[in-house]
Amino acid sequence: MFETQIIMPDSQEAVENICRKLWMDNFSDTPGYINYYFNNRWHKSITFLSDNVSMLHLNPYHIKINRKETTLYYIVGVCTFKEYRKRGYMDTMLKKALVFMYNKKLPFTYLMPASEKIYKPYGFTGIYPVSTCDMDIPDIKREIHGSTNIIYSMLETSQKEALYYYTENKLSQNFSCYADHNVAYFEELDKEMAACNGNIVTFWEKDSLQCLGYIVYMCEDFPEIAESVFEEKIQMDILQYFHKKNYYKIKLYETYFWNIPDCPEPKNYLMARITDLKTFIQGLYSERRCEMWLVIEDKYISGNNGKWHIIIDKKSSSCQWCSGEENNKWERCTIEEFGRKYLPCYRYYLNELV
Numbered sequence: 001m002f003e004t005q006i007i008m009p010d011s012q013e014a015v016e017n018i019c020r021k022l023w024m025d026n027f028s029d030t031p032g033y034i035n036y037y038f039n040n041r042w043h044k045s046i047t048f049l050s051d052n053v054s055m056l057h058l059n060p061y062h063i064k065i066n067r068k069e070t071t072l073y074y075i076v077g078v079c080t081f082k083e084y085r086k087r088g089y090m091d092t093m094l095k096k097a098l099v100f101m102y103n104k105k106l107p108f109t110y111l112m113p114a115s116e117k118i119y120k121p122y123g124f125t126g127i128y129p130v131s132t133c134d135m136d137i138p139d140i141k142r143e144i145h146g147s148t149n150i151i152y153s154m155l156e157t158s159q160k161e162a163l164y165y166y167t168e169n170k171l172s173q174n175f176s177c178y179a180d181h182n183v184a185y186f187e188e189l190d191k192e193m194a195a196c197n198g199n200i201v202t203f204w205e206k207d208s209l210q211c212l213g214y215i216v217y218m219c220e221d222f223p224e225i226a227e228s229v230f231e232e233k234i235q236m237d238i239l240q241y242f243h244k245k246n247y248y249k250i251k252l253y254e255t256y257f258w259n260i261p262d263c264p265e266p267k268n269y270l271m272a273r274i275t276d277l278k279t280f281i282q283g284l285y286s287e288r289r290c291e292m293w294l295v296i297e298d299k300y301i302s303g304n305n306g307k308w309h310i311i312i313d314k315k316s317s318s319c320q321w322c323s324g325e326e327n328n329k330w331e332r333c334t335i336e337e338f339g340r341k342y343l344p345c346y347r348y349y350l351n352e353l354v
Contacts, residue, residue: 002054002092006100007047018052019077026079036195040188041354046073048097054080054089056097058109059354062180065107065283065346067172069180073101075111076354094122095300098275102301107280108343110272110350119271122300123336126268128348130254133263137239137248149207150237155200155214160186163202166211170229174256177346189216192353198223201241203234213238213257216351217250224251227351232259254351270350274339277304281319284345286312295326298335 007015020038023029029037046058058073075097080089101109113119116126155163160183167181179185186200193199196218203212213230215238217223223242230238235258242250255263274280277296290312298304307322307330 002050002089004048004050004093004096006096007049009043009045012043012045012047015047015049015052019047019049019055022053022055022079022081023077025081027077030195032197033195036192037354040191046100048093050089050093051084053084054093056090056093058097058101061352062182062185063177064172064180065177066285068283070107070283072106073097073109074350074352074354075109078111098122098273098300101275102303105276105279107276107283108272108274108339110270112269113271116268116271119273120336122273123298123334123339124271124273125336125340125343126270127272127343127346128268128270128350129266130256130269131252131260131263131266133252133255133258133260135239135250135252135260137243137250149205150203150212150234151206152201152203152237152241155186155190155202159202159211162211163214166213167229170213171349175347175349178349179352193218196220201238203230203237222249222251223247224253226253226353228252228254228257230257232257235259256349270348272339272343274304274335274343275301277308277335277338278319278321280342281310281312281317284312284317284342285314286317287314289313293322293329293331294338295330295332296335296338297332301335304335 005015016038020034023034023037041059042057044060048056055077056075057077059076060071061074063070063072078090078094098109110127111119111124113124153159163186164182171178171181190200193216197220198216198218200214200216202214204210205212212234213228215225215230216227217225228238252258254269292310293307294310295307296304307326309320309322311318
C-alpha cells in the first residue's frame with residue numbers, strides 16, 4: 001500500500017525539493033517557468049505526494065458559474081518518476097483527490113489531459129473544444145492596416161481595474177463558466193507570462209481610453225497566444241503589433257474571438273469530472289423543466305451512489321437522495337454517462353496553463 005500525503009499550502013516547505021525534481025524530470029518547462037510555478041502558483045496548491053515518487057497538484061481558481069462565484073480545483077502536475085510508473089501511483093492519488101474534492105462539496109474538477117484515454121476510466125469527459133491555429137503573418141501582410149485611433153501597451157497597474165470590468169462584461173455575455181479575471185488574476189498572469197518570455201498586451205481607444213481587449217502570449221521562437229479577448233474591429237491591430245515586433249508567425253491556442261476563415265476543427269482542450277453530484281445539479285439551469293429519477297453508480301466516490309430525484313429548472317435545480325425500493329420509474333446511470341450529458345451544458349472559457 002502506498003503512503004500518500006495530502007500537503008496543504010502552509011506545509012509545503014518540507015517537500016518542495018522532491019516536488020521540483022518530479023516536475024523537472026517529467027515536464028519540459030524552462031527553469032524560469034519552473035521557478036515561477038513553485039515560487040508563486042504552487043503556494044496556493046494542495047499537493048498529493050505518494051512515497052516521494054509520484055505527485056498530483058490541485059490548483060484552486062475562483063470560477064464564475066452562471067455568474068455565481070465558486071472555487072474549483074484544476075488538476076495539474078500529475079507525474080511519477082520513470083522507474084516507478086505503471087505501479088498504480090497515479091490511480092491511488094487521483095482516487096484520493098476525487099474524494100477530497102467531494103468532501104469539499106465541489107461540483108466538478110478539470111484538467112488538461114496528456115491523453116484522454118488515461119482519464120476516461122475515471123469518469124472524465126471532454127468539456128472545452130477549441131480550435132488551435134498557426135497564422136503566417138507574411139501571408140496577410142498587405143492586409144494589415146491597423147487603426148490610427150488604437151493604442152496598445154503592456155499591462156500597467158492603472159489599467160487593471162478597467163481591464164477587469166471589460167473582461168467580466170465580455171466573458172459573462174459569451175460564457176457561463178470561466179475564471180474570475182479580477183485584478184489579482186491579472187497580476188498572477190502577468191508574472192506567469194514574464195516567466196515564458198511573453199506578455200499581456202492591452203488595447204485601448206486613443207481618445208476615450210475605452211478598453212478594446214487584450215492578448216496573453218508566451219514567446220520562445222515565436223508568439224503563442226494563450227488567451228485573447230477583444231473587439232472584432234481590432235484584429236488587424238493585434239496582427240500589426242506582432243508585425244512591428246518582426247514576428248511573422250503566431251500560434252493561437254484558442255480562437256473564439258478571432259475571425260479566421262477555414263479554422264481547424266475544434267478538439268477537446270480540457271476534461272472534467274463531477275465530484276459532488278448534488279452541488280453540481282444545484283448549479284444547473286434549463287429553460288425547460290427536466291425531471292429525472294436516476295440510480296447513479298460512481299465507482300470512485302461512494303457519496304454519489306444511490307437513488308436521486310433530480311429536477312433541473314430555469315429558476316433553481318435540486319437533487320434529492322431517495323430511499324426505498326426501485327420501480328419502473330427509475331433509470332440506471334453511471335456518473336460517467338451523466339457527466340457526458342450534462343458537463344458540456346456549460347459554455348466554458350478556461351485557458352489557464354497551471
